[in-house]
Amino acid sequence: MELLVATHNQHKKIEIQQILGKEFTVKSLTNYGIYDEIVEDGHSFEDNALIKARFCYEKTGIPSLGDDSGLVVEALDGRPGIYSARYAGNHDFEKNIAKVLLELEGQKNRKAFFTTVLCYYDQNGPKFFEGIINGNILEENRGHKGFGYDPVFVPDGYKITFAEMSPKDKNQISHRKRAMDKFLEFL
């Protein structure tokens, strides 16, 4: 089955392909030559996942999947949350991490979670699937794999960050995997 994922983020696309395996061919907006900037002006992960999936479905007529995800830090009242991609600099992972670490300086409560909300949009309208993984934020970066906030996030039950894990290991436990499992069950 071919699946159109409403994303310009190649890291997400690759993770989704790895999670789904060979039975699926994952295509992103880039593969379809769609370079429009999708304005994510929603107030929740659900809103933004819907905006992406609906845009893509209306543009192509192909059933589409939107992934809106982010890091939610307890001591920061849930920030960066829906602003995770552009917290300090637009898709500048280093600057975004630096801002979170600065805001957490001296803070003992390092609890956080990653969340993914998937919106699947076809002729029947939208369906939503959510996945969460709890963990803690380190005081400095560790590891070079993954993307985004992976170098500072240690999932509960582990001693290494997402950026120190193999992609295979991350993709077995991640927020994205948990949301994708619910989506697959629905399919």
Ligand code: ITT
């Ligand atoms: P699209 O909107 O084109 O899909 P995006 O990167 O802008 O790509 P989001 O708006 O959903 O996507 O923002 C997600 C941000 O949250 C992402 O840029 C990372 O900073 C962070 N993030 C999401 N999933 C992550 C993961 O698995 N590991 C680390 N950081 C992640």
